Amino acid sequence: MMPPPRRLLRFAHRAATLTSVRLALFAALALAAAWRPLQQAGGMNDFRDAHLLHSYEDAGTRTVTHYGQLPLWNPWACGGQYALGSPQTRVASPTLLVSALMGARPAEPLLLWAFLVLGMEGFFHYARRRVGSALGALGAAPLFGLAGFTALSWSIGWLNFAGFLLLPWLLWGTRRAAEGHLRGAAVVAGTFAVLLGFGGTYPVPMGALFVALESGRTLYGLRGTPRRKSALWALGATAVFTLGACAFRLWPLVETMRSAPRIMAGTPGNSAEELARMLLQMPASSGYSDPGNFFLAPAVLALIPLAAWAWRRALYPAVLAALCVWMAAGYAAVPSLFGALRLLPVFGTLRYPERFLVPAGLFLAELVALGLAVLLVRVWRVPAARTATSWWPTAAVVACVVIAVGWGFQVRAFDRLSRWSQMVPAPGPVPEEAERPFAQARGNRWAQGYFLALNRGSIACGEAWPVPMSERLRGDLPQEEYLEDASAGTARRVEWTPNRVTVDVTATRPTVLLVNQNWHPGWKSSEGEVVSQDGLLGVRVAEGTHRVVLRFLPRSGLGGALVSALAWLGLGFVAWRLRGRLGPAAIGVACVPLVAWGVLLATSPEPLARAVPLNADGSPMRVAALPPTAKPVDARFDVPVELVGAEIPLAPDAEGLLHLVLYWRVTGPVPRSAGIFVHFPGPPGSKRKNADHPVLGGTYFFAEAPRDTLLRDAFSVSTKDWDAGERKVLVGLWHAGGDGSRIGGRGADGKALTSSHVEVGTLAVPPKAQSEEKP
Template sequence: MPSAPDSLTAWTARVRGALGWLGRKAARTPFRLFFFALVALACTWPLLRLAGSLNAYRDSHPLVQYEESARKAVLQFGQVPLWDPYYCGGMDLLGTPQSRHLSPTFLLSLIFGTLRAESLIAFAMILIGLEGTYRYVRARGASHLGATLSAPIFATSGLFAFLPALGWYNFFGFELLPWAAFGLRRAMAGGRGGRAGVVITAAAFAWMIGFGGTYTAPLSALFCAYEIVDGLVSRPSVRGRRLAAMKMVALAFVLALGLSAARLWPVLQTLQMAPRIVGGAPGIHPKNIFPALLGQIRPDENGDFPIAGNYLVGGFCVVAVAAGLARKKMWSYVLAGAAVIWLAQGYGIKVSLFAALRQLPIYSALRYPERFLVLLALLVSVVAALGITRLQVLLRAHGAYAPTLQVVVFAALAPLLLAVNLQPLIANHHAAANGRPMVAPPVAVDQPFRQARGTRWALAYYGPMERGCLSCYDAYPVPQSRLLRGDLPAEEYLEDPSGGTVSRTRWTPNAITLHAELTKPGRVFINQNWHPGWRTSEGTVENVKGLLAVALPAGAHDVVVRFLPRAATGGAAISLTTLIVLIALLRRRAGVRALDGREYALAVALPLAPLALTLALVHEPSPPSVDWKTPTGEDIVADAPPADATRIDAQFAEGVTLEAFKVTPSSVAPESVVTLELDWRVSPDVGSKMGVFVHVLPASGGGSGSNEELRADHVMISDVLAFEKAPPGKTLRDVVQMTIPYDAARRTWTVHVGLWRVRGNGKRIFVVDPGKSKVDDHRLELGTFTVQ
């Protein structure tokens, strides 16, 4: 019989041989991509099986609508998707932060249709994420086998299972994060590979932003900041080496901004016209971190997803991760992972790193801190891959460092468990996909376009019927005219009907052709929102309380009113120029290793030329000053509360008094609107950065619905006026309109109101005197209404 050492040697050889064979297969790109394709197919099979059906979940509707509007503009009207007339009375489609048509995946929507393309996009993005994670982990020093087996930990983690089930396919932009980080590592290395790294990073960020990267780009930038710091610390401090690396990093991000300009400029213009201010103190308890990373998704009866499994990395990776953490110089991964967990807890921890991060402009609008856990998934992938690599190295050791029985066992067990880890990851995708409320796709109706009052909860049905939905609720306060109507006999009409006639001769999303016969000068009203990007072939475009209008002289006119904003044309010119610069970087002679000063300055300056030319040659009206009106059209500033309001006279700290409260009507039907009015008064020394929270809780009733709380939190008075900018000593009418969910019926609801610190610690403002109301935890109980 062989001795124990001989037996150990034989087993070591077998394990080393098996891992070596697998490693050689993983190093071959066709084999690896085939394996990754199988993993992506296994994850997305439930999506592919129901491709073409509509996800009826409420958040899915606007995102489907954005993509379908863009597709229709291209295929039906032969136009670049610039204006979306189908939602909120019309909006800048490029400037809508969550639209995703300015990315390569839009080709799938064009070819297969919006609904069928969604599952194909999920498959393609997971496959891209798997290969990107492999390449990034390899650049971090992992073996081919370690990088291949650990890639699914990130690329199929829980985020990519549950958010697409809600319709949020734009979160697949996170699959480009490892590509951005991989590009940065190559850029910092310099040489021809450094130029390629600049291109990869710029392209990855541009894709994210074009794909609706409201979370993906800011969080990826944070991870790249870690990558930069880690790269500089680990880089030899040779004179000029670190400076050269930072120059390439700066070039990568400048070109990323330039390549994204076609999307960034319109989005910035949108946010200037309608700032997205997110308040509250979001956070998760530390005890929920482990269920999020190791649990399994179980959708609730509303189609929502509790925290368990939402960021799953799988527990079977623990052996590989432990082996990775046993390596030397792993402190950067540990510190980065601890920072991510700290950020993910948001305000759920006493000292909030998330609160500090929100002081930065691009992070102030982030609402869900737990999404930082997707960054932890990438770190876990790297550490697990390095663990497999370390075990492979130990298997090859000789002499005094020959592998022990424990090393052989762990070297065999760790890769096997990473393969087993695929099962909970894939099952998580299936659980989320099977929890979607899928219905038949909308039916298309060929008819002239008209606005309808509509309902946002069924938004995806209106575009195919050539109807615009005026029921508006989005992630940012869309500028919507109060003059929009859903019951007009014609969408274009004269302000003064006695002044002549006007008729539509041609309609497309970006351009409307009208024929007007005017007996006197007059204005043509168009039942869509005004935007500074609207232009007219005759007369002048005017903004009438947010409504699009064209002023014309007397006579006969054939007028083309066209949407062509400066942000779109200028942004496209910048992006095209940047693309030329990136191609030039890739085609530069292989023998030339570094950019000289002149070439570097030219690469940075060239994208600025179209920006300067656009600003100089293309003029647009400035957005109008904000009209201090309530959503119902009254003046916000008044001398006293309405006579039919209930006096409250409650005093808060920070110089704010709630004078009165009114709810209209007192009895409403489900899916109708209830109007709440809060009448505030501020002192000259009123505090800043405050918001209003409105919690509506069930007081009685036993309906079948499961809603336990309705919310109407907001930051500005009537969504227009900040407390610190309000005139002191006046009544400030804060009107809030809430759409009652269908499952809130047969209950009486109680309205609770308070103030909280929007920026900073997120805590509630103290109630100094409750006045004529009850107070609980610095929250006033004001009144009730009944849902029939």
């Protein structure tokens, strides 16, 4: 008769191999973790980011359900925005169908639950092939799938970060594709397409990085040149198919980033102690704490040392976990691996290094699975007759109990982090749906959740990238469609939908019909010529009576959908005619959609809707000449950058703010790491204050700034905590994104700058009023 511990382990192993049992377990754990969000389904998350990001999903859902159109244009945000080209929208994902069926708000917690199940099942498949144990993979799956960051992301409206849970599917698909399985290529292409459509601004580039590393890992593990050669062909075909499959979203995103690049500056960093608290400390019961945001149950992690018994398999995940933690340290680590990564294209848009703790958690969970697998191997090696005297089965059962207890801690931490949400239960404060004609309103970028129900657009924009917006947008017009010259005739709205606007125009002479939305090259008109009137959507119409039908038909969105459809047809052709072989012929088939993409680009050129570069105070960045109010400086640095002049106030304003302006000129290529430091040394004994910033006007790094033009860099500094007295203003350049060293230069007199800075002025901070000094 089989002893109880061994029998229990055998039963658990069989259960782990049964898909139905496994999915039932994962569904139950996900239900327990997401119980609070599911209870609040339909309520409004009143957190500012949730207002902004949810409004995009609401806009896409309304476009589909109210108007029967694809969510191509979003007239309710920023005065009109290309929905497919906005990086944070998730309206291009299949999840939009769930939102359309259930409503955008009720669908969110259900989608959260589904992603949790997908994440655990994906990790199971990935880890089972890597560690060779179904039970080990099952035990570690909730450690990754229920990691704290997903709960935190849902709580503050960042549901698109649930896409991180699909990372195991990418890695599993990569290995299967390298082994020559077409299903692996389809999983990689499909997962990347879903992530892009779901607004994966972090999961997509980070996923691509780890897919590249997994490709190298798989190639290294293959023995023999022929196998590696076949794997290279298969991985090449997978990459080309993936590029084509993602064109529906990738093309609009590239177009947007070309017109208005997403700038993420700063030198964020986390100490080793902070990272340890993020990973290992149970979140506070209120949920409002930084520790535990990426929680992994420490008791379960205690199984990791057992993985050393299989050190060859443990080496890769251990090294990758360490590299991810190094990356998560950001600029606090010297040298900074995160800083080096941001020098690469696309990765420069990443702002928060601690998010690399998510893949770190995946590789730590893999080590846990391997540790349990090592124990189980020892159990199966013990002959049944000797199990009564062996401690291996008992140790393995104890490890399984520890893991099960760890699941409980993961669920508890997930629940606590979900309390971050400022959720108001349904029906909550959401205004009742109002059937009224669409019109733009001044809006509020942190309260956009209120505007769509009223069919009002918001021209207050809260995006993380400079949306091309017209300065002529109005929130107080009597009608949204009007003639630029009111005396030239009349304009009357006939029909309004997000992607189509119909207007009857009677013109006594040639004029321009204006629509109170942003211009985009995707707008086409049945009559006249579509034009940009200072960024406002306009149509030149001739004299007479016309029915003008404006349709939004973006080349990148519709053309990208065609390319993606061709890519999936090509994948089907490989399965049918080439019997799934991912060789040179498959690459040839995969290239057909890319050729079609190139033809579309060459035969249908379009202008870009460029954003006007502005400073935070709304002033233009480009100026023709140094204004009379500015002091000439004429400092030249050892990189091709000149500080031409500066405007320094004599004292703070009534609110304690200093409004400073620096005038720069870039004359050649500059390292991406170059940034500006502004120091305010004060009276003896006082602390020096800084206003360092690596981005001019929040728009350009020096490396991307336009050449040979005067750039106005306006910024403000609060002096509320400054000591009274006179302070100098010292300005220079340093490698903000590199080793932190200063960049030398010469002043107007040609002499080398002392300490690599130039004094551009002085100011006086007055003593604080007595009432302000009291606590």
